Amino acid sequence: EITKEQQDFMNVILDAYNRHQIPPDVAKKLLQEQYSAEENFLLLTEMATSQVQVLVEFTKNIPGFLSLDHEDQIALLKGSAVEATFLRSAQAFSTKMPSGHTEVLEERIRKSGISEEFMTPMFNFYKSIGELHMVQEEQALLTAITIMTPDRPYVKDQQAVERLQEPMLDILRKLCALHHPGEPQYFARLLGRLTELRTLNHYHAEMLTSWRMNDYKFTPLLCEIWDVQ
Numbered sequence: 259e260i261t262k263e264q265q266d267f268m269n270v271i272l273d274a275y276n277r278h279q280i281p282p283d284v285a286k287k288l289l290q291e292q293y294s295a296e297e298n299f300l301l302l303t304e305m306a307t308s309q310v311q312v313l314v315e316f317t318k319n320i321p322g323f324l325s326l327d328h329e330d331q332i333a334l335l336k337g338s339a340v341e342a343t344f345l346r347s348a349q350a351f352s353t354k355m356p357s358g359h360t361e362v363l364e365e366r367i368r369k370s371g372i373s374e375e376f377m378t379p380m381f382n383f384y385k386s387i388g389e390l391h392m393v394q395e396e397q398a399l400l401t402a403i404t405i406m407t408p409d410r411p412y413v414k415d416q417q418a419v420e421r422l423q424e425p426m427l428d429i430l431r432k433l434c435a436l437h438h439p440g441e442p443q444y445f446a447r448l449l450g451r452l453t454e455l456r457t458l459n460h461y462h463a464e465m466l467t468s469w470r471m472n473d474y475k476f477t478p479l480l481c482e483i484w485d486v487q
Protein backbone atom coordinates (compact mmCIF):
# COMPACT_ATOMS: atom_id res chain seq x y z
CA GLU A 259 0.00 0.00 0.00
CA ILE A 260 1.33 3.51 -0.86
CA THR A 261 2.19 5.41 2.34
CA LYS A 262 1.37 9.07 2.92
CA GLU A 263 4.99 10.19 2.48
CA GLN A 264 5.27 8.10 -0.72
CA GLN A 265 2.14 9.86 -2.02
CA ASP A 266 3.65 13.26 -1.13
CA PHE A 267 6.91 12.29 -2.85
CA MET A 268 4.95 11.18 -5.94
CA ASN A 269 3.11 14.51 -6.05
CA VAL A 270 6.38 16.45 -5.99
CA ILE A 271 7.71 14.41 -8.93
CA LEU A 272 4.46 14.58 -10.92
CA ASP A 273 4.09 18.33 -10.33
CA ALA A 274 7.69 18.92 -11.51
CA TYR A 275 7.13 16.69 -14.55
CA ASN A 276 4.02 18.62 -15.57
CA ARG A 277 5.50 22.05 -14.86
CA HIS A 278 8.61 21.43 -16.97
CA GLN A 279 7.68 20.68 -20.58
CA ILE A 280 8.79 21.94 -24.01
CA PRO A 281 6.99 25.31 -24.38
CA PRO A 282 3.98 25.06 -26.76
CA ASP A 283 5.39 27.80 -29.06
CA VAL A 284 8.54 25.70 -29.52
CA ALA A 285 6.57 22.48 -30.03
CA LYS A 286 4.21 23.97 -32.59
CA LYS A 287 7.16 24.98 -34.78
CA LEU A 288 7.18 21.30 -35.74
CA LEU A 289 3.95 21.99 -37.62
CA GLN A 290 4.96 25.23 -39.30
CA GLU A 291 8.38 25.17 -40.88
CA GLN A 292 9.18 23.58 -44.25
CA TYR A 293 10.45 20.07 -44.86
CA SER A 294 14.06 19.63 -45.86
CA ALA A 295 16.73 17.52 -44.16
CA GLU A 296 18.45 20.73 -43.00
CA GLU A 297 15.19 22.33 -41.77
CA ASN A 298 14.20 19.11 -39.99
CA PHE A 299 17.59 18.83 -38.34
CA LEU A 300 17.46 22.46 -37.18
CA LEU A 301 13.99 21.99 -35.70
CA LEU A 302 14.97 18.76 -33.96
CA THR A 303 18.08 20.48 -32.61
CA GLU A 304 15.86 23.20 -31.17
CA MET A 305 13.56 20.55 -29.66
CA ALA A 306 16.49 18.66 -28.13
CA THR A 307 18.00 21.85 -26.70
CA SER A 308 14.68 22.87 -25.18
CA GLN A 309 14.20 19.30 -23.91
CA VAL A 310 17.59 19.34 -22.15
CA GLN A 311 16.66 22.62 -20.42
CA VAL A 312 13.36 21.04 -19.35
CA LEU A 313 15.22 17.96 -18.11
CA VAL A 314 17.61 20.02 -15.97
CA GLU A 315 14.71 21.87 -14.32
CA PHE A 316 12.79 18.63 -13.72
CA THR A 317 15.88 16.95 -12.23
CA LYS A 318 16.49 19.81 -9.78
CA ASN A 319 13.03 19.05 -8.33
CA ILE A 320 13.78 15.39 -7.61
CA PRO A 321 14.07 15.26 -3.80
CA GLY A 322 17.69 14.75 -2.76
CA PHE A 323 19.25 15.53 -6.16
CA LEU A 324 20.58 18.94 -5.15
CA SER A 325 22.17 17.44 -2.01
CA LEU A 326 24.35 15.12 -4.13
CA ASP A 327 27.98 15.94 -4.88
CA HIS A 328 27.93 18.62 -7.63
CA GLU A 329 30.14 16.67 -10.02
CA ASP A 330 27.88 13.64 -9.55
CA GLN A 331 24.86 15.84 -10.37
CA ILE A 332 26.50 16.69 -13.72
CA ALA A 333 27.48 13.06 -14.33
CA LEU A 334 23.85 11.94 -13.75
CA LEU A 335 22.46 14.61 -16.11
CA LYS A 336 24.96 13.85 -18.87
CA GLY A 337 24.54 10.11 -18.43
CA SER A 338 20.75 10.21 -18.62
CA ALA A 339 20.03 13.08 -21.05
CA VAL A 340 19.54 10.92 -24.14
CA GLU A 341 17.51 8.24 -22.31
CA ALA A 342 15.28 10.83 -20.61
CA THR A 343 14.73 12.53 -23.98
CA PHE A 344 13.82 9.23 -25.61
CA LEU A 345 11.31 8.64 -22.78
CA ARG A 346 9.85 12.13 -23.09
CA SER A 347 9.60 12.08 -26.88
CA ALA A 348 8.17 8.55 -26.68
CA GLN A 349 5.48 9.78 -24.31
CA ALA A 350 4.84 12.75 -26.59
CA PHE A 351 4.37 10.28 -29.46
CA SER A 352 2.07 7.93 -27.63
CA THR A 353 -0.08 10.13 -25.42
CA LYS A 354 -0.65 13.85 -25.18
CA MET A 355 0.74 15.25 -28.43
CA PRO A 356 -1.87 17.45 -30.05
CA SER A 357 -3.06 15.50 -33.11
CA GLY A 358 -0.85 16.14 -36.12
CA HIS A 359 2.31 16.65 -34.07
CA THR A 360 2.93 12.92 -33.85
CA GLU A 361 3.09 12.26 -37.58
CA VAL A 362 5.04 15.47 -38.14
CA LEU A 363 7.58 14.64 -35.42
CA GLU A 364 8.02 11.13 -36.82
CA GLU A 365 8.34 12.51 -40.37
CA ARG A 366 10.96 15.06 -39.34
CA ILE A 367 12.97 12.50 -37.40
CA ARG A 368 12.88 10.11 -40.37
CA LYS A 369 14.11 12.86 -42.68
CA SER A 370 16.83 14.57 -40.64
CA GLY A 371 19.95 12.81 -41.87
CA ILE A 372 19.65 9.84 -39.49
CA SER A 373 20.72 6.65 -41.24
CA GLU A 374 18.17 3.85 -41.72
CA GLU A 375 19.89 1.42 -39.31
CA PHE A 376 18.91 3.64 -36.30
CA MET A 377 15.30 4.14 -37.36
CA THR A 378 14.23 0.58 -36.57
CA PRO A 379 15.43 0.41 -32.93
CA MET A 380 14.26 4.01 -32.34
CA PHE A 381 10.71 3.52 -33.62
CA ASN A 382 10.48 0.05 -32.09
CA PHE A 383 11.15 1.72 -28.75
CA TYR A 384 8.54 4.40 -29.40
CA LYS A 385 6.04 1.64 -30.25
CA SER A 386 6.91 -0.43 -27.15
CA ILE A 387 6.42 2.60 -24.89
CA GLY A 388 3.11 3.41 -26.58
CA GLU A 389 1.83 -0.14 -25.98
CA LEU A 390 2.41 0.22 -22.22
CA HIS A 391 -0.23 2.98 -21.86
CA MET A 392 1.63 4.42 -18.86
CA VAL A 393 -0.26 6.78 -16.58
CA GLN A 394 1.33 10.20 -15.93
CA GLU A 395 2.71 9.19 -12.51
CA GLU A 396 4.48 6.19 -14.06
CA GLN A 397 5.94 8.35 -16.85
CA ALA A 398 7.23 10.96 -14.38
CA LEU A 399 8.64 8.36 -11.98
CA LEU A 400 10.27 6.29 -14.74
CA THR A 401 12.02 9.46 -15.98
CA ALA A 402 13.24 10.28 -12.44
CA ILE A 403 14.42 6.67 -11.99
CA THR A 404 16.32 6.87 -15.29
CA ILE A 405 18.06 10.05 -14.17
CA MET A 406 18.94 8.54 -10.76
CA THR A 407 20.82 5.58 -12.25
CA PRO A 408 23.85 4.97 -9.98
CA ASP A 409 26.15 3.31 -12.54
CA ARG A 410 26.52 6.21 -14.98
CA PRO A 411 30.09 7.04 -16.08
CA TYR A 412 32.10 9.18 -13.61
CA VAL A 413 29.59 8.95 -10.72
CA LYS A 414 31.76 8.84 -7.56
CA ASP A 415 29.21 8.21 -4.78
CA GLN A 416 27.00 5.51 -6.35
CA GLN A 417 25.52 4.56 -2.95
CA ALA A 418 24.13 8.08 -2.52
CA VAL A 419 22.35 7.75 -5.89
CA GLU A 420 21.10 4.24 -5.05
CA ARG A 421 19.58 5.62 -1.83
CA LEU A 422 17.56 8.06 -3.96
CA GLN A 423 16.62 5.59 -6.70
CA GLU A 424 15.45 2.71 -4.49
CA PRO A 425 12.51 4.54 -2.86
CA MET A 426 11.36 5.63 -6.32
CA LEU A 427 11.46 2.04 -7.59
CA ASP A 428 9.38 0.98 -4.59
CA ILE A 429 6.73 3.62 -5.32
CA LEU A 430 6.72 2.67 -9.03
CA ARG A 431 6.20 -0.99 -8.14
CA LYS A 432 3.17 -0.08 -5.99
CA LEU A 433 1.79 2.29 -8.66
CA CYS A 434 1.99 -0.44 -11.30
CA ALA A 435 0.00 -2.83 -9.08
CA LEU A 436 -2.51 -0.03 -8.45
CA HIS A 437 -3.00 1.12 -12.08
CA HIS A 438 -2.52 -2.21 -13.85
CA PRO A 439 -4.11 -4.77 -11.49
CA GLY A 440 -4.66 -7.31 -14.29
CA GLU A 441 -0.98 -7.27 -15.30
CA PRO A 442 1.29 -8.59 -12.53
CA GLN A 443 4.21 -8.41 -14.99
CA TYR A 444 3.66 -4.73 -15.77
CA PHE A 445 6.37 -3.42 -13.39
CA ALA A 446 8.89 -5.87 -14.87
CA ARG A 447 7.93 -4.71 -18.38
CA LEU A 448 8.58 -1.08 -17.39
CA LEU A 449 12.04 -2.00 -16.08
CA GLY A 450 12.65 -3.84 -19.33
CA ARG A 451 12.15 -0.54 -21.16
CA LEU A 452 14.98 0.96 -19.07
CA THR A 453 17.27 -1.78 -20.36
CA GLU A 454 16.13 -1.11 -23.94
CA LEU A 455 16.84 2.61 -23.36
CA ARG A 456 20.48 1.87 -22.60
CA THR A 457 20.93 0.24 -26.01
CA LEU A 458 19.55 3.43 -27.60
CA ASN A 459 22.40 5.41 -26.02
CA HIS A 460 24.77 3.44 -28.20
CA TYR A 461 22.75 4.08 -31.37
CA HIS A 462 22.49 7.75 -30.46
CA ALA A 463 26.27 8.10 -30.16
CA GLU A 464 26.57 6.67 -33.67
CA MET A 465 23.88 9.10 -34.92
CA LEU A 466 25.85 12.03 -33.51
CA THR A 467 29.03 10.83 -35.23
CA SER A 468 27.29 10.45 -38.60
CA TRP A 469 25.66 13.88 -38.28
CA ARG A 470 29.00 15.45 -37.42
CA MET A 471 30.68 13.74 -40.35
CA ASN A 472 28.13 15.52 -42.54
CA ASP A 473 29.02 18.77 -40.81
CA TYR A 474 25.67 19.19 -39.00
CA LYS A 475 26.04 21.66 -36.12
CA PHE A 476 24.63 21.37 -32.58
CA THR A 477 23.90 24.06 -29.97
CA PRO A 478 26.45 24.79 -27.18
CA LEU A 479 24.16 23.14 -24.59
CA LEU A 480 23.92 19.92 -26.62
CA CYS A 481 27.69 19.95 -27.27
CA GLU A 482 28.25 20.24 -23.53
CA ILE A 483 25.78 17.58 -22.42
CA TRP A 484 26.73 15.13 -25.19
CA ASP A 485 30.49 15.84 -25.14
CA VAL A 486 30.67 16.65 -28.85
CA GLN A 487 32.92 19.15 -30.70
Ligand SMILES: CC(C)c1onc(-c2c(Cl)cccc2Cl)c1COc1ccc(-c2ccc3c(C(=O)O)csc3c2)cc1
Nearest residue numbers: 280285299302303305306309340343344346347350355367
Ligand atom coordinates in the same frame (compact mmCIF):
# COMPACT_ATOMS: atom_id res chain seq x y z
C1 LIG B 1 19.99 17.36 -32.00
C2 LIG B 1 18.75 16.68 -32.59
C3 LIG B 1 18.82 16.53 -34.10
C4 LIG B 1 18.57 15.32 -31.96
O1 LIG B 1 19.62 14.47 -31.77
N1 LIG B 1 19.15 13.35 -31.21
C5 LIG B 1 17.81 13.48 -31.01
C6 LIG B 1 16.97 12.51 -30.42
C7 LIG B 1 16.07 11.78 -31.22
CL1 LIG B 1 16.01 12.07 -32.91
C8 LIG B 1 15.21 10.83 -30.65
C9 LIG B 1 15.25 10.63 -29.27
C10 LIG B 1 16.15 11.32 -28.45
C11 LIG B 1 17.00 12.27 -29.05
CL2 LIG B 1 18.12 13.13 -28.08
C12 LIG B 1 17.42 14.74 -31.49
C13 LIG B 1 16.04 15.28 -31.48
O2 LIG B 1 15.62 15.26 -30.09
C14 LIG B 1 14.32 15.53 -29.76
C15 LIG B 1 14.08 15.95 -28.46
C16 LIG B 1 12.79 16.23 -28.02
C17 LIG B 1 11.70 16.07 -28.86
C18 LIG B 1 10.36 16.36 -28.34
C19 LIG B 1 9.97 15.95 -27.06
C20 LIG B 1 8.69 16.26 -26.56
C21 LIG B 1 7.79 16.98 -27.35
C22 LIG B 1 6.44 17.43 -27.08
C23 LIG B 1 5.70 17.18 -25.83
O3 LIG B 1 6.30 16.78 -24.82
O4 LIG B 1 4.45 17.39 -25.86
C24 LIG B 1 5.84 18.11 -28.13
S1 LIG B 1 6.95 18.23 -29.40
C25 LIG B 1 8.20 17.38 -28.64
C26 LIG B 1 9.47 17.10 -29.16
C27 LIG B 1 11.92 15.64 -30.16
C28 LIG B 1 13.24 15.35 -30.62
